[in-house]
Amino acid sequence: MPGGRLDDVDRRHIAAGLAEGLGYAEIxxxxxxxxxxVMREVTxxxxxxxxxxxxxQQATEQRARRHKQAKPPAPPIPDNAHxxxxxAVAEFTESFTALLIxxxxxxxxxxxxxxxQITDSGALTAAELVERLRVSPASISNAVAFLEQQGMLRRELVPGARRERxxxxxxxxxxxxxxxxxMQNALAAITRRGVEILGPDTPAGARFEQSAEFVVIVGAALRQAMEQWRERLAERSA
Known part of the structure; x- marks a missing residue:
């Protein structure tokens, strides 16, 4: 059927066309x-x-069976304490993960x-993450590197062991x-540089100037939020 998947009849037609020396466009x-x-099918x-x-045809059927058998990513194994x-924990974890995405x-x-986040300890080793998420160690390593760069987790040595958690x-x-x-500071600096290079009286320069003003306002709001949070933490500690 035109527009649908190739079937056995289509593939025989392709083979006949190739035998006649026809090009992909003609077939x-x-x-x-x-x-x-046609080119992807032949290649x-x-x-x-x-x-x-x-x-x-046989290869296509095998790929289809593998696709049907593929299972969606398993949810992490939650702590069973308390x-x-x-x-409910698994459902919440899936919802929280979807929101983060x-x-x-x-x-x-x-x-x-x-x-x-759902572990009470808030700390897991790479092996524990592999077991809970049922993924490869390489996937965990890449994800941890990204999250660490974003300041969303930190590494520490497991007491009495050489491995990290x-x-x-x-x-x-x-x-x-x-x-x-x-990041906002770096963005503000580069946008101000853009104003200098392009000229504040030009359309492009004016665009960068407005961007710089907005970025400065956002940066100031973020710093204020940080100070408010630090004050609240200090109050709790007291």
Whole structure:
């Protein structure tokens, strides 16, 4: 069916066209398909000199079966302490992870952060994250590096061992805010530089000048929020 998936009849037609020396565009025209569709089909199944419709059909069916069998990412294994309802914790974790993703955090980084957040200790080793999230160590390593750069977790050595664990605490959002302020400062500096280079009386320069004013206001608001949070923490400690 034009526009749908290639079937066995289509693949036999492609093989016949290749045998006649037809190009991808002509074969696609006869099938009512884009030439790129024919080219991808032939390239992924042996190329023009070794294309076999039966083998291509079998490979497609195998890929379809693997796709159906693929399971969605498993939710992290929650702590079972304090008499919590495991299903409720798992549902909350999925919702929290989805919100982090909507806010711009990459999927794996969001899963790692949510996994750490729902643990009472707020600290897990790479092996524990691998077990709970059921992903590869490389995925955990890349996610941790990103989150650490954003100030959303920190590393520390496990007491009495050589391995590290990754920790979040009450200052997680404060550290993230510090990173945001640093970024705002850098953005303000470059936008002011843009005004100088482009000229404040030009349309482009005026655009950068307005951007610089906005960035400065945002940076000041972030710094004020940081001070308010530090004051509240000090009050709690007292």
């Amino acid at each position: 696609g025209r006869q099938l009512g398909r884009p030439a790129s569709t 992924r199944n042996g190329g023009p000199d070794d294309y076999r419709p039966e083998r291509a 008499g919590r309802d495991p299903e 909507e806010q711009g955090l990459p999927r794996m980084e969001a899963r790692v952060l949510a996994c750490l 990754y920790v979040i605490d009450d200052d997680i959002w404060l550290r993230n805010l510090v990173a945001s302020v640093q």
